[in-house]
Amino acid sequence: MNIKEILSSLPLGTAIQLNGWVRTFRNEQFIALNDGSCISNLQVVVNADALSEEDSKRIHTGACISVHGTLTESLGKGQAIELTASKVEVLGESNPNEFPIQMKKHSLEFLREKAHLRFRTSTFSAVFRLRHQLSFAIHNYFNQNGFVNIHAPIITGSDAEGAGEMFTVSNFDLENPPRKEDGTIDFGEDFFGKHTHLTVSGQLEAELAALALGKVYTFGPTFRAENSNTSRHLAEFWMIEPEVAFNDLAANADLAEDFLKYCIRYVLENGKEDLLFLQEREATEDKQKPTEERQTAPLIERLEFVANNTFERITYTEAIDILLNSSHYKKKKFKYPIEWGIDLQSEHERYLVEKHFQKPVVLTNYPAAIKAFYMRLNEDQKTVAAMDILVPGIGEIIGGSQREERYDVLLEKCKQFNIPEESMWWYLETRKFGTCQHAGFGLGFERLVMYVTGMTNIRDVIPFPRTPKNAEF
């Protein structure tokens, strides 16, 4: 029996054995015990006969103990049930002079440097339980809707995906790699016989599968060697990429909206206690902040709002019009220019989502020049069938498109984007053999976890974040 089960069934009078970690030891008599099964602690009442004085001095915050005892109605006010111990055994001590986690508020920055121990805190155990709930919800959603999970390769030989800087995968002796006559490194001699990288996206592989299996999705790690130092970027992150044959852009947006709402509802139903804890935490933090930086509504209310409201759908062109006609623009409050043909800046996206619509927004049909080569060219020859979903607080959470399925048009786009045809031969072939309309999108898993937990730094929603200059643990 774990604490979650005990607190949901309240089995008074039951004799049990329970293992867990000490959060606090008050008055040399009361242990707040946590076993990770839920956010709540169980109070263990220790009388002198259950614990020797010697062992009593070995119990500190962080220690692991095993308790035999009986579940009884609590005499204190803070809890309904408590475990009256008949025997307490210290399984693992925790030297209080060295153990850095205390039963007080620690800064998230400090805990980031103690990533191996931060699981022991209420905040991080809640975040990682919710991360699991979301991961499970994602597989659930796609499975229930007839999608096939495709494991895209992590090591890739394609070097033209255009999604960012890539990490090289090599078996060479870095001191002395084989070189060609012109002095450049001869990757022909390397393990795979060519220059290989860690994948930046499983999309292209997912497309290959979708053009046979119909509905597929990938959910795996991806890697970007960009020198991005922000609270929204990681060098190693997990991405969900569904790809559906015969879907157009509208169907793609329908799928993305339905999928996001399902994940949020799933967490509201299955992770309520952890959400409540994080909501409280956020409210406490907000009290320290100036009014304009505070959240507009409590966490659970924000999630329910997204789950129950239709996302706003507008085109890029309409978005530009809204921005140009806004009083914000007329008062010259935007730092960056707004003009058809250039990409929207963070401040513009925030304005649309947080001020103008105050709900998630699906932006579609961007100018072709600012989007990737594989996006389908629209009839106007100027825009592509792209879509970004923007949410308050995070910004872009989903990026997707209807893909260019016409061989000639795709070949032309490759030329425009300086992508060598021979490196993409396998991708182009799908457009020669039984091509069809299809669409998909990518969702950054950590951004979803951020949105659902209300955490504001992406490094706090993945157990061991990989960022520039940091690969500890």
Add this chain to the structure above:
RNA sequence: UCCUUAGUAGCUCAGUUGGUUAGAGCACAUGACUGUUAAUCAUGGGGUCCCUGGUUCGAGUCCAGGCUGGGGAGCCA
């Protein structure tokens, strides 16, 4: 990569114009108390003031360079 801000006890922070032995709360140890809820009270121990160099009679404080963290921007998911 750019802008900005910070780095002082295990943690959170104060430290005045450059001036004697660098402080507080929490944590920890000891004692008191014993149905507590981050218990309380008393006493005590605890410092590479991020690193390197410089200015000065004297640097936690001023200057230069570097390292690391935070916030923002770009790139994006």
